[in-house]
Amino acid sequence: MTNTVLLGLLIGIIGSLPFDLGQRGFAKKWALLTLGQTLLWTTIILLIPMNFVGTLGGPFLILLISLAMVFNFIFCAILDAIENDRVGYSKYTYTRTSRSAIATMLSFCTLLTLTFGLSSGMFRHEEMRAFVSDHINTTSTWTDSFSAIDPAHIRTVPLEYAQWKGNKILGQSRDSLGSRYEIGDYTIQKYQDELVWVAPLEFSGFWRWRKAQTSPAYIMISAENPTDPGKIVEGLQMAYMESAYFGHDLERHVYSQGYQFHGVTDFTFEIDDGGHPWFTATLYTPTIFWSGDRVDGILLVDPETGKVEEKIGKDVPAWVDREVPCSLAISRLTWWGKYVHGFWNGLPFGANLDVNVPTSDALRKKDVQLVWDAQGNATWFTGFTSVQSTDQSLVGIALMDSRTGFTHYYSASGPDEQGVIRAVNAAVSNFRGYRGVEPIPYNIYGELAWVVPVLSQDGIIQKIAIVRGSNGMVALGADKHAALAEYRKMLQDSGSVIDPSPTGEDQIATGTIHRISPVVVNGETVFYLTLNDEDRTIFTGTVSVSPELAISREGEQVLISFTQTQDSVVTMTDFDLLSFLAKDSSGEK
Structure with a gap:
């Protein structure tokens, strides 16, 4: 409370200083104005939580002092109006208001210059970029931060x-x-x-x-x-x-x-x-x-x-996932990309040589996501795009550790976050009101890919999309398991090499179907089955994995290919109905 009163008094005294020192009765009127301003600003500080940090007390203090100067001018104008009503217009009262106005405006402009000038990139761009450059690594590969997906x-x-x-x-x-x-x-x-x-x-x-x-x-x-x-x-x-x-x-x-x-x-x-x-x-x-x-x-x-x-x-406890705020991460990354060749080069009308900035919605925090890297550390992620580009394509991606602020930047190509959303929306355009939201980057089968939930008009999840990072191709599934299976098939059809998951190589299970059940999820049939010898694992897939799933029954022998994960539900990468194959090889119809 004492600090608040002292702050109010400081604002009241400084804010009242432009009051005309040459007028008669100055001391009494100045004391009255200072007391009133002190009470006003003390009350405001009590009502509105704010802190005062930085040079000259920080921007909040300068703002309040500037407003106090404006109130001082208003107070002087009111006194002039009262005096004019009493004695009529006089050169003296006009001069007093003019002096107060000039002093107030000069002081106000000076303080605003301090606020917006000395903290702006126009004067401090070298320091701003150096502040980030000392804590960024541009030489590592993206797989150092993105482990294969689980x-x-x-x-x-x-x-x-x-x-x-x-x-x-x-x-x-x-x-x-x-x-x-x-x-x-x-x-x-x-x-x-x-x-x-x-x-x-x-x-x-x-x-x-x-x-x-x-x-x-x-x-x-x-x-x-x-x-x-x-x-x-x-x-x-x-x-x-x-x-x-x-x-x-x-x-x-x-x-x-x-x-x-x-x-x-x-x-x-x-x-x-x-x-x-x-x-x-x-x-x-x-x-x-x-x-x-x-x-x-x-x-x-x-x-x-x-x-x-x-x-x-x-x-700091291990459960705390963020020390560096999202807004600070955006500011740092913007400085680093914008001021690569100084302040003027980074302006909209500048040359924009080598200027790469966080993607278009990053400033609104829509394209900045908290993700977890290969070491399990929480990081702020955003894509980078060239300001000269109009096709919303990536030139790089950045991951800033949300506890230390250290950043890894990787060169990348393909659609940016908004381009990914557009690709998903095009893929589900035949479903009225469906839309992709919040693309999250992952290392899926050795490639950068985006996992995108697809929502209905009501905000309910309908599908999961996986978008290939290099070219924007989309795989859709009723859930993440079906989407992964479709994405794997899409990569295989394109001739890509499939890297294994982090928890093991591709595996094969042979056994008798214990239970099998088709479930319709958002209009797509997904088969769930268990084997007698694999009773702790649920296998899932669609007919895109194998049409034989649709004719399989309990008690039949099958051979299943899959990638082992920590999940109890695993996605089949291939499915063979052995009894069907046996009949086919023996010539039975």
């Missing part, structure tokens, strides 16, 4: 479908939680070796917060299994939330714990390995005036108790 951990649930499923769970919850709470922002993270979407229940307005005071639950949705129903984790009493008010507002609470003069950003909801909820936030220090943020560590906020813990370096 179907058990393919991300097939996009945010939109997770939101749909979460709303359904909340609507069916006991005690009518949906009438009192709303679902907050979803975060994707790795929880007990599975990718999940998690989101807290937030208060739906001031009066709901005043009555409830705490949030009782969060939503968890599998990001790997579209058929998983998801769940609501209850029994909590989360008081410090982004939708709470006054002292329980999350940001205000953190600033009140001594972080009002520290860089704090990106409040994110995550859960630890035990399922306990936390809010994480990034601690940073600007190194290039008000930009060039250096990540110093993170804050962990327990939403139940309000306890704030600062973690730096190796002390």
